[in-house]
């Protein structure tokens with residue numbers, strides 16, 4: 001049998017080399033591209049989709065911008081983004097919270113536009129609708145990517161590459177060592193499709209919760225005083241609520257999602273809430289077949305949860321579904337191993353490192369690996385989620401951003417070098433923005449200095465990051 005086709009070297013077009021290519025324009029990658037461009041690099045930002053902001057653009061609140069002791073952990077470009085959004089009336093300032101540090105909410109549409117404006121102002125070039133599929137390694141140096149898009153295959157060349165794909169796709173293709181999910185069984189946190197509903201009578205929802213105080217936990221401020229539901233109605237709330245209503249619906253055969261309460265987040269838009277309630281266990285987000293199944297199942301669950309809200313939850317009777325996340329949300333896949341692996345002890349102990357390039361304060365947020373499964377040595381807390389607060393923000397060493405065995409690539413976002421448990425905190429949006437900032441600046445310094453990322457002097461990197469407003473200690 002003979003085959004004909006164009007899969008030889010001639011089938012691949014070659015793009016002119018640039019200083020820094022950022023793969024993935026999500027939570028970490030968009031910030032990394034701004035950072036690299038502001039540090040003087042010519043930057044090309046690639047993404048498989050046509051929009052930027054990744055999971056941070058789906059309407060979820062940013063927890064842990066400050067730690068549970070009230071100390072700010074996120075500065076730099078991430079903080080600048082929130083300041084811009086506040087000036088536009090599209091974000092509410094951090095609300096102190098003793099469990100999750102702080103809650104910052106933003107309008108996801110304005111967030112996307114603001115990120116785009118910051119990227120354009122910084123001089124970033126874009127290559128969207130482009131999937132990074134393969135890499136070409138020279139010895140241990142990674143400077144070439146094979147991407148696929150409407151025009152076929154293309155070779156993209158850069159002095160330094162930032163892997164901000166969330167899954168560590170680039171580093172893994174290059175042969176970097178990684179751990180998938182939890183050690184030793186490779187189990188991963190469940191996946192969830194986030195969606196938003198509008199037309200919610202938030203006052204009626206809180207009136208119900210006031211009359212049924214067992215249907216939500218009221219959070220506390222940093223000083224330990226409890227919020228009232230009136231405080232939250234006027235600001236923002238992130239809650240797991242309505243267990244009795246979920247139980248009734250399950251009893252009536254209307255609800256089969258493996259969650260016993262509904263995650264509800266209010267934001268700056270009147271009557272619009274973000275819902276975090278769908279859940280599929282046992283999905284490997286690096287397996288396209290598993291991912292396809294999860295896309296279908298979470299869409300089915302989304303409509304079921306929406307119907308439940310309309311039918312049974314006070315305040316939602318006239319609500320409608322306005323927005324579903326662009327893809328199923330994957331909490332965890334690969335952890336790319338650097339010369340240091342961040343541990344649960346580091347994260348909960350607020351550890352400082354001499355080579356810190358970012359800080360984290362998002363709580364350790366672990367969802368049940370299997371329904372009701374053990375997390376951190378105990379049964380999961382209510383709602384299938386175990387949260388551990390970060391009393392003092394921890395440092396993230398630059399060694400967690402550089403794959404141990406290859407050169408030319410820096411990792412940003414949820415795939416950085418951390419254990420399964422520590423990654424429960426590192427994956428928070430504010431932390432991903434901080435590691436994105438550090439990775440982009442490191443990549444630019446590596447490209448301009450003609451050295452591998454591990455060859456960039458840490459002191460110099462820290463000075464540039466501090467000058468850019470990043471908080472390192």
Ligand SMILES: Cc1cc2nc3c(=O)[nH]c(=O)nc-3n(C[C@H](O)[C@H](O)[C@H](O)COP(=O)(O)OP(=O)(O)OC[C@H]3O[C@@H](n4cnc5c(N)ncnc54)[C@H](O)[C@@H]3O)c2cc1C
Pocket residue numbers: 023024025026027028029046047048049052053054055056060061062063130131132133164165166167169191192193194276328329330331362412413414415427428429430432
């Ligand atoms: C369901 C769910 C709920 C969460 N809740 C919260 C919350 O309430 N608060 C909070 O702070 N955090 C929350 N998180 C965590 C947080 O949203 C994410 O961990 C974080 O946003 C990940 O950032 P990232 O930049 O690493 O990845 P992403 O934001 O996912 O960005 C990755 C980008 O890379 C692109 N990409 C991926 N692979 C390729 C490829 N091969 N080629 C080209 N492009 C590619 C994607 O299109 C995407 O734009 C939640 C996460 C999930 C899944």
